[in-house]
Amino acid sequence: xxxxxxxxxxxxxxxxxxxxxxxxxxxxxxxxxxxxxxxxxxxxxxxxxxxxxxxxxxxxxxxxxxxxxxxxxxxxxxxxxxxxxxxxxxxxxxxxxxxxxxxxxxxxxxxxxxxxxxxxxxxxxxxxxxxxxxxxxxxxxxxxxxxxxxxxxxxxxxxxxxxxxxxxxxxxxxxxxxxxxxxxxxxxxxxxxxxxxxxxxxxxxxxxxxxxxxxxxxxxxxxxxxxxxxxxxxxxxxxxxxxxxxxxxxxxxxxxxxxxxxxxxxxxxxxxxxxxxxxxxxxxxxxxxxxxxxxxxxxxxxxxxxxxxxxxxxxxxxxxxxxxxxxxxxxx
Amino acid sequence: xxxxxxxxxxxxxxxxxxxxxxxxxxxxxxxxxxxxxxxxxxxxxxxxxxxxxxxxxxxxxxxxxxxxxxxxxxxxxxxxxxxxxxxxxxxxxxxxxxxxxxxxxxxxxxxxxxxxxxxxxxxxxxxxxxxxxxxxxxxxxxxxxxxxxxxxxxxxxxxxxxxxxxxxxxxxxxxxxxxxxxxxxxxxxxxxxxxxxxxxxxxxxxxxxxxxxxxxxxxxxxxxxxxxxxxxxxxxxxxxxxxxxxxxxxxxxxxxxxxxxxxxxxxxxxxxxxxxxxxxxxxxxxxxxxx
Numbered sequence: 001x002x003x004x005x006x007x008x009x010x011x012x013x014x015x016x017x018x019x020x021x022x023x024x025x026x027x028x029x030x031x032x033x034x035x036x037x038x039x040x041x042x043x044x045x046x047x048x049x050x051x052x053x054x055x056x057x058x059x060x061x062x063x064x065x066x067x068x069x070x071x072x073x074x075x076x077x078x079x080x081x082x083x084x085x086x087x088x089x090x091x092x093x094x095x096x097x098x099x100x101x102x103x104x105x106x107x108x109x110x111x112x113x114x115x116x117x118x119x120x121x122x123x124x125x126x127x128x129x130x131x132x133x134x135x136x137x138x139x140x141x142x143x144x145x146x147x148x149x150x151x152x153x154x155x156x157x158x159x160x161x162x163x164x165x166x167x168x169x170x171x172x173x174x175x176x177x178x179x180x181x182x183x184x185x186x187x188x189x190x191x192x193x194x195x196x197x198x199x200x201x202x203x204x205x206x207x208x209x210x211x212x213x214x215x216x217x218x219x220x221x222x223x224x225x226x227x228x229x230x231x232x233x234x235x236x237x238x239x240x241x242x243x244x245x246x247x248x249x250x251x252x253x254x255x256x257x258x259x260x261x262x263x264x265x266x267x268x269x270x271x272x273x274x275x276x277x278x279x280x281x282x283x284x285x286x287x288x289x290x291x292x293x294x295x296x297x298x299x300x301x302x303x304x305x306x307x308x309x310x311x312x313x314x315x316x317x318x319x320x321x322x323x324x325x326x327x328x329x330x331x332x
Numbered sequence: 333x334x335x336x337x338x339x340x341x342x343x344x345x346x347x348x349x350x351x352x353x354x355x356x357x358x359x360x361x362x363x364x365x366x367x368x369x370x371x372x373x374x375x376x377x378x379x380x381x382x383x384x385x386x387x388x389x390x391x392x393x394x395x396x397x398x399x400x401x402x403x404x405x406x407x408x409x410x411x412x413x414x415x416x417x418x419x420x421x422x423x424x425x426x427x428x429x430x431x432x433x434x435x436x437x438x439x440x441x442x443x444x445x446x447x448x449x450x451x452x453x454x455x456x457x458x459x460x461x462x463x464x465x466x467x468x469x470x471x472x473x474x475x476x477x478x479x480x481x482x483x484x485x486x487x488x489x490x491x492x493x494x495x496x497x498x499x500x501x502x503x504x505x506x507x508x509x510x511x512x513x514x515x516x517x518x519x520x521x522x523x524x525x526x527x528x529x530x531x532x533x534x535x536x537x538x539x540x541x542x543x544x545x546x547x548x549x550x551x552x553x554x555x556x557x558x559x560x561x562x563x564x565x566x567x568x569x570x571x572x573x574x575x576x577x578x579x580x581x582x583x584x585x586x587x588x589x590x591x592x593x594x595x596x597x598x599x600x601x602x603x604x605x606x607x608x609x610x611x612x613x614x615x616x617x618x619x620x621x622x623x
Contacts, residue, residue, distance in 0.1 A: 074520045095522040102520045109513035114535040123531070124521040170517075177521060 004047035005213060006071070006100075006181055010080035013041040013066050038284050040066040042237040043080065048181075053207060053214040055224030055245060057260070058234035059281050065105075065185055067234070068217045072102040072183040084181060098128055101174035105186040107166035111158040117144075117169050118154030124177050143172040148202060164195035168202065175206065181213045188223060200226055221264055225249060233257045236284060236292040239311055243318040251330045253320035255297050258328055291323070299324045344616055354608035361602050365421040372414035373399045377570050382409045388588050404590040406579055410571075412590060416598050419573040422566065423599070426483070427553035430490035434552075435545050437491065438498025443533050445499070446506035447525065457503060460496045468493040472555055476564040486565055490552050501544045505537035539617045546610030550603045557599055573599045 016037040040063040048054045058064045069075040071082050073095030082089045089097050104110035111120055118140040125131040131139045141151035147168040158166055167187060174182060184203070188196040200223055207214060207227075218224050224231055224245065231248050233241040233256065241254040252258040259277040279296040282288055288295050294304040303323050311321040322328065346352055364371065374381050374397070386395040386409040394400045395411075403412035445456040463471065472493040479485035509515065510533065518528045559565040560574030568575060573595045580591025 072520050073522070074516055095520065098521065102517065104513045104517060106513060110517045112514040112518075112532050112536070115532070123518075123527075124523060127521070127523055127527060173517070 005050040005052075005085060006048040006215075007083045008044060008046040008048075008067075008071060008080070009083070010043045010045050011041060011067065011070055011077045011082060012039070012043050012079035013063070013070055013075060014039050014078040036285050039237055039287070040284060041070065041077075044234075044237075044239055045080075046232060046239065046242070048213055048215060050180075051211055051213055052230065053212075053216055053228040055228035055231040056215060056217045056234060057219060057221060057224055057231060059219065059260075061281055061284065062234045063237040063284070064217050064219075064234045068102075068183050068185045068215060071181075071215055072100055072185075073097065074102070098124070098130075098177050099179050100181040100183060101177045101179035103167070103170050103174050103182065103184045103187045106190050107163055107170050108158075108190075110170050111166055111173075113158055116155055116157060117161075120158075120169065121154075121173050121176050124173070128177070130176075130178060139176070143176050144169075146175070146206075147172045162195075163191050164198060167191060167195075167199055171199075171202065171206070175210065179212070181215065183215045183217070185217045186219070187216075189218065189220065196223070203227060221249070221261060233260065236282065236287050238292065238321065239319075240293065240322070241318075241320045242311065243315075243320075247318060253314045253318055253325040253328055254293075254322045255299050255324075255328055256293050257320075258330075259296075291321075299327060341616065345612060348612055351608060351612035354605040354612075357601060357605040358609055361420060361598075361605070362424060364417055365424050368414070368417040368421050372411070372417050373397075374411040374414040376410040376415040376418050379569070384409050388583065388591070390588070391590055403594045404588075406576065406591045407583070412576075412594055415571060415576055416573070416595050419571055419576055419595060420598060420602065422570065422572040423553045423556060423574075423602070426486060426490065426556045426572070427549045430487045430494065430552045430556075431545055431549040433487065434491045434494040434548065435498050435541060438495035438500075439502040439534070439537070439541050441495070442499040442502025442504075443506040443529055443537055446503050446510050447529050447533060453503075456499065460499045460503075463496040464500065468551070469555060469558060472559060473562070473564060476559050481565070481567050483566065486556060486559065489559070490555055493555065494548050494552060497544055497548055498541060501540050502537055505540045506533045509533055509536045543610060543614040543617060546606060546613060550606040550610070553606075554599070554603055 014037050044067055046054070056064045056067065066075065070077045071089070073082070073089045076090055076093045084097060084099055087097060089095065089100060111117070115123070118137070121140045121143050122131065122136040125139065126133060126136060137154070140154045144151045144153055149165060149168050149172075153161075158169070161169065171187075187203075188199050191199060203214075204227060206212065214228070216224060216228055228245050230243065231245045232239050233248070233254065235256050241248060241252065241257045243253070248257060249261060252261060263277055277296060282292065282295065290306055290308045291297070291300075291304040294300040297304065301324070307323070309321045309323045311319050312325075314320045314325045369375065376382075383396050386393075386401070386405050387407050389395065389401055389405045391402060391404040392400055393404065395405065395409075401411045401413070403416065405411055406415065441456050441460070445453040472489045475489035475492055476486065479488060515528060515532060518532055556565060556572060557574030557577070560572045561578040563578065565574055566572050571579065576595035577592045577599070580588070580593075580595070583591055
């Protein structure tokens with residue numbers, strides 16, 4: 001992985017609640033004040049090649065959105081750093097590049113309700129001098145057309161659109177900044193299934209036309225299979241498996257990945273074959289020791305409670321963080 | 333807000349007859365105050381027009397200039413009807429100017445506090461809280477006494493007494509907006525802090541501020557009247573409503589009620605009408621009260 005285009009190096013993100021004045025005085029006086037910090041992301045290292053689409057999957061609360069926000073330059077990491085072609089994405093807690101743009105999950109929240117969508121699209125490019133004020137109108141119209149909307153919509157407000165249309169506007173806004181990397185945080189999760197397919201196809205087309213590099217965050221394994229060459233599986237803030245999407249789905253090397261794939265309801269085979277993963281996702285306030293998955297893992301052995309498995313190369317191009325990776329059977 | 337939303341807003345507003353009536357009263361008073369020189373028989377600020385022989389005459393008295401004083405005259409021989417309209421003019425002017433300045437200062441402070449958070453928030457909002465913990469009239473009194481008489485001084489005192497209400501409201505609204513995705517999207521572009529504050533947070537925090545503004549204009553007017561009544565407002569040569577009431581107060585017990593009562597009624601009608609309009613706007617903008 002020497003040709004790292006986007007490099008995520010040992011990124012950690014910890015959310016510590018800020019102590020109030022009273023608590024701080026109590027702590028100063030020797031009181032037992034407990035600040036319960038959440039370790040949302042722990043020492044994640046990933047590299048994404050130019051033009052590649054990497055899927056990031058996992059259950060709710062596993063830290064995938066937090067990692068996406070760190071990569072997008074919205075949240076400063078507590079440790080490690082993100083670099084795009086050797087250039088740091090953030091400096092002093094502020095984003096310094098426009099080459100990474102973001103599409104958010106909820107298109108009803110991510111567009112300013114009091115701004116016409118034409119202005120929503122041109123605001124960033126104008127502020128960064130990517131387009132001249134005189135050309136802003138035709139610029140916005142062109143982008144609306146690119147994402148499959150009527151160019152005459154430029155004077156409308158977000159509330160006049162459906163969810164799918166709004167998400168197209170949000171995509172146009174992100175792409176109008178001419179990014180090299182697009183971070184998509186569950187961009188289809190809040191849409192109707194029929195609309196989801198349209199938006200996924202839009203992503204496929206735009207990726208090809210604009211040679212985008214993508215970090216695609218989703219809990220929907222099917223969408224990721226459609227869109228991404230490689231997939232990273234996250235569990236409680238760590239990457240537990242990484243590899244080409246097809247291979248990972250066909251023959252997972254981590255029991256968690258296998259459980260995730262089996263938990264996807266299938267139409268074939270008759271009857272309800274839905275088997276949820278045993279147990280609840282543990283609280284990130286108080287994660288299990290060593291391998292975080294051991295309390296729910298069917299393959300857990302004593303070693304899993306003592307020693308945290310490293311993300312090691314199991315097969316060429318395949319990595320998994322499991323002591324018994326070689327023994328994981330293919331998904332049923 | 334676009335034309336379509338405005339029309340929907342008006343349709344809902346007009347369902348309440350009281351609110352429409354109140355709005356009509358406010359507009360009528362504003363119009364009368366603006367046109368005061370055209371519809372009054374006397375310029376009460378021009379001392380050459382006043383005649384002491386006409387002083388303290390009851391309503392309906394026909395004075396030395398040949399016209400009837402429909403609401404009577406005050407101790408200087410001013411026609412009360414004219415003085416009330418001119419006084420309303422000053423009161424509205426003070427209320428609107430003070431309200432607008434307090435809105436921009438307080439609104440900006442509140443939104444800046446919400447956007448930056450941390451120490452800036454603590455600094456701004458604790459000062460605001462401190463100020464809200466004692467009555468606005470007290471601060472206005474102290475400031476008016478310190479700064480002296482005059483329109484600028486009075487507006488400064490009113491703004492200082494009222495900006496805190498706007499700051500509180502703006503802070504609350506902007507804190508809620510701050511957490512929404514579109515602000516994060518703007519920060520992720522990245523856009524500058526001032527652009528996010530003024531182009532995104534401010535327009536979205538405006539509705540509750542408008543509500544507070546209507547009520548605070550009414551409060552500014554009554555605060556100004558109070559200060560004038562206590563002799564700390566405008567100079568006696570340009571009486572506002574408060575001063576007219578104060579001037580007539582000493583004659584109340586001698587049966588010359590009209591000098592105080594008519595300006596008082598005008599003041600009450602104005603303040604009640606503005607508050608009714610403000611209440612209706614608040615109810616309409618509050619989604620929790622929606623039917």
